[in-house]
Amino acid sequence: MNLLSRSIPTQILIIEALFRRLNPNHRIHKDLREEYNRRKKGVAGEKQIDYYLEFLPPEQFYIFRGLRLICDNKAFQIDTLVISQKFVLLIEAKDISGKLYFDESYKQLVCINEDGDQQVMEDPLEQVKRQSRQFVKWMGLKLDVPIEYLVVLGDSRTYIDPRSGPKYKDYILHAHALEEKIQELACKNQKDIFQEETLRKLTSRILTCHNPLSIDPQKTYQYSSADIIKGIQCPECKKFGMERANQVWECPHCKATSRDAHKQAILDYLLLIKPTITNKECRDFLGIKSRKIAHRLLNSMNLQFTGTNKSRIYYKPKHG
Incomplete structure (x- = not known):
């Protein structure tokens, strides 16, 4: 078993x-x-x-x-x-x-x-x-x-x-x-x-x-938050800078579209920057201005969270 x-x-x-x-x-x-x-x-x-x-x-x-x-x-x-x-x-x-x-x-x-x-x-x-x-x-x-x-x-x-x-x-x-x-x-x-x-x-x-390993990625791999490229990566051409339009993400380089390209970006943040994210941090990392859109995107991830409204903090999914 x-x-x-x-x-x-x-x-x-x-x-x-x-x-x-x-x-x-x-x-x-x-x-x-x-x-x-x-x-x-x-x-x-x-x-x-x-x-x-x-x-x-x-x-x-x-x-x-x-x-x-x-x-x-x-x-x-x-x-x-x-x-x-x-x-x-x-x-x-x-x-x-x-x-x-x-x-x-x-x-x-x-x-x-x-x-x-x-x-x-x-x-x-x-x-x-x-x-x-x-x-x-x-x-x-x-x-x-x-x-x-x-x-x-x-x-x-x-x-x-x-x-x-x-x-x-x-x-x-x-x-x-x-x-x-x-x-x-x-x-x-x-x-x-x-x-x-x-x-x-x-x-x-x-x-x-069972106690899965938890590491500090920046300390382990010797990089800083400033080294990390922000924005949403196009799943087709792999370039960054996808923009939100009519509830989808559109790539200005190859014109490809995606409904969920933000999910990988948010997970990247939680893996590379820190294991928690707020609405403001999400907007800054994805390059969007709307607080409501950020709220909707974060909720679509089914992440655990604490707090309400502006004080809400979302947590990295448990792994291992």
């Missing part, structure tokens, strides 16, 4: 908004592109894993994707958490191409890409083991719960060097082998650990305590 779906990472949404509204010659564009490509590749790997998880019997497994919890005032992220009555499984997703050598002695992963370039990174097995310890502490249960963990590679073409330490063969696998591996773990752990009521309370608590 899927209890927590994986959403588009906030960082990807922010970077896409920056691609739309940051001058192409801005100094951070190269770094943005590199991070964007890396994150999109990671999302693709996670989707591969999600696909094979769909083959599991939904009545036997509770699945949480993109889970973020707080323990002892420290956040930890679990790519995928699978819970059954018999065991708990943490999955660390990796989408790495090339040849991989897992160095047990130094607890590191050596990756050689198609160009022959070598990169050394933290051993992902150590990473998911650390997450499992944090999750056990977070649960705080007086039960001897079997905790399993795996590192799953989303790219089926990734080569695992057989010289890697022997312990890795039980914990590192490709996504296409995931369903069979989980069934193997179910056969290994046959005793029911969780009573139905305990399991229900645990899954409910996990959902309640």
